[in-house]
Amino acid sequence: QQQVKQSPQSLIVQKGGISIINCAYENTAFDYFPWYQQFPGKGPALLIAIRPDVSEKKEGRFTISFNKSAKQFSLHIMDSQPGDSATYFCAAVYSGNTPLVFGKGTRLSVIA
Amino acid sequence: GAVVSQHPSWVICKSGTSVKIECRSLDFQATTMFWYRQFPKQSLMLMATSNEGSKATYEQGVEKDKFLINHASLTLSTLTVTSAHPEDSSFYICSARYGGSSNQPQHFGDGTRLSIL
Numbered sequence: 001q002q003q004v005k006q007s008p009q010s011l012i013v014q015k016g017g018i019s020i021i022n023c024a025y026e027n028t029a030f031d032y033f034p035w036y037q038q039f040p041g042k043g044p045a046l047l048i049a050i051r052p053d054v055s056e057k058k059e060g061r062f063t064i065s066f067n068k069s070a071k072q073f074s075l076h077i078m079d080s081q082p083g084d085s086a087t088y089f090c091a092a093v094y095s096g097n098t099p100l101v102f103g104k105g106t107r108l109s110v111i112a
Numbered sequence: 113g114a115v116v117s118q119h120p121s122w123v124i125c126k127s128g129t130s131v132k133i134e135c136r137s138l139d140f141q142a143t144t145m146f147w148y149r150q151f152p153k154q155s156l157m158l159m160a161t162s163n164e165g166s167k168a169t170y171e172q173g174v175e176k177d178k179f180l181i182n183h184a185s186l187t188l189s190t191l192t193v194t195s196a197h198p199e200d201s202s203f204y205i206c207s208a209r210y211g212g213s214s215n216q217p218q219h220f221g222d223g224t225r226l227s228i229l
Contacts, residue, residue: 034217043118043205043220044156051215089155093218097163097209099146100218104155 003027004092006103013110019077021106023090026071030092034100035064035075038087047088048075080110115139116208118221126229127198133191133224135206141186142208146218147179150203162189196228 005024013019025033032051036044050057050064050073057064063076077084087107091100115138125131135145144163148156160176162168162183170176178200180192189208193200205223209216 032215036220041223041225043116043207043222046217046219049217097144097161099158099161100207102155107153 003101004090004103006090006106008106009104010107011109013077013080013108015080015082015110015112017080017110019080019084019108019110020074021088021090021108022072022074023092023103024070024072025092027092027094027101028071029094030101031095032093033064033066033073034091034093035062036089036091036102038089038105044089077108080108082110082112084108085110114217114219116142116206116219116221118206118224120224121222122225122227124227124229125196128195131193131196131226133193133204133206133226135189135191135208135221137187137208137210137219140208140210142189143186143211144209145183145189146207146209147181147189147191148205148207150205150223152203156205159191193226196226198228201226201228 034049035047037047038044048059048062052068061078066073087105089105090103093100117136119134147159159174160168160170164186168181183189206221207218209218
């Protein structure tokens with residue numbers, strides 16, 4: 001059973017456009033929702049994270065929108081650049097010393 | 113801050129040999145370390161969770177005798193792939209977290225690409 005569903009699987013966006021990646025979760029015990037960015041041959045790097053008591057968090061060009069009632073959260077990349085081309089993973093975790101639960105990832109390609 | 117160093121980054125070895133991968137948290141004490149395996153174009157698959165000084169907890173389907181994990185200190189965990197075979201070839205990534213709260217993010221190393229000939 002996949003606890004965090006991520007879509008789309010792949011995404012192509014024009015330079016300067018907005019990239020939007022969506023995730024949905026099932027376990028209401030989750031209380032921390034990070035997004036990771038992974039370049040080929042590298043480990044995932046923490047990009048931005050949110051807790052469910054906040055509906056939106058923005059850091060530079062990256063924004064997380066969180067809808068607790070719908071159990072959904074999304075990543076928006078404004079003014080997308082070719083350097084943003086990478087695989088993005090949403091994740092969720094609940095209290096205690098438990099590991100992250102990852103979505104299946106979205107391969108983003110930003111074309112000039 | 114929050115740097116996790118993984119070594120080696122790439123290793124090629126013959127079938128039947130054992131390979132050790134090191135994971136170090138450079139600027140924080142990692143209460144918990146996690147080991148993942150990632151196949152091409154797929155998500156990360158959790159192999160095991162280890163707490164300093166305790167035995168690792170393996171995920172279902174992961175052979176604990178094949179993948180030996182040691183978390184001897186708050187800054188070092190090792191994964192040893194014993195008697196490696198071609199099907200063990202993969203990208204292995206470690207992750208470290210400080211503290212037991214979900215608020216503490218997991219930080220990842222840059223992975224080790226293991227190729228077994």
